[in-house]
C-alpha cells in the first residue's frame with residue numbers, strides 16, 4: 465500500500481517532509497531543515513540565501529524562498545531536482561533513526577500528499593509528478609545498497625576472493 469505523507473509531525477512518516485526537524489551539513493554549512501537548504505539554493509551567493517538559512521522555522525524559510533520580489537538564480541528550473549536530491553540524501557545520511565524509517569518502507573510507493581503542489585507532490589487530482597516522493601524512493605534504494613554493503617563487510621559475508 466502506498467505511503468502518503470505531508471505534515472512533518474505525523475508519526476512515523478512526517479520525517480519524509482522537508483519541514484521535519486532534521487538538520488544537515490551541506491556545502492560547508494549547517495542547515496536546520498532540508499527546506500532551508502532547498503529554498504536558499506534559489507538565491508545562492510546572495511544575502512537573501514543567508515537570511516533563509518537563518519530563518520527560525522522551515523515555514524519561514526519557504527515564505528522567504530517564495531518572495532516574488534527577490535530574483536531567483538536563472539538556472540533554477542534546471543537545478544532544482546538536483547538540489548532536492550542532495551538535500552534529501554544528506555538528511556537521511558545524517559540521521560540514522562529516520563533512515564531506518566525510510567528503509568523500513570521496503571518497496572512501497574511514497575507519495576507527498578498535497579493538493580497544492582502538482583510538481584513535488586500528487587497535486588489536486590492525484591496526477592501530479594510526486595517528484596519529492598520519487599526522490600525519497602530513489603534515496604531509499606541508494607541507502608539500502610550502501611548500508612547493506614556496509615553490514616556485509618562488517619560481518620565478513622562478502623563473496624570469497626573479493
Ligand SMILES: Nc1c(N[C@@H]2O[C@H](COP(=O)(O)O)[C@@H](O)[C@H]2O)[nH]c(=O)[nH]c1=O
Nearest residue numbers: 470481482483499502526529530584596
Ligand atoms: N511540506 C510543505 C510544503 N511542501 C514543500 O515545499 C517545497 C517546494 O517549494 P517551492 O518550490 O518553493 O514551491 C518542497 O520542499 C515541498 O515538499 N509546502 C508548504 O508550504 N508547507 C508544507 O508543509
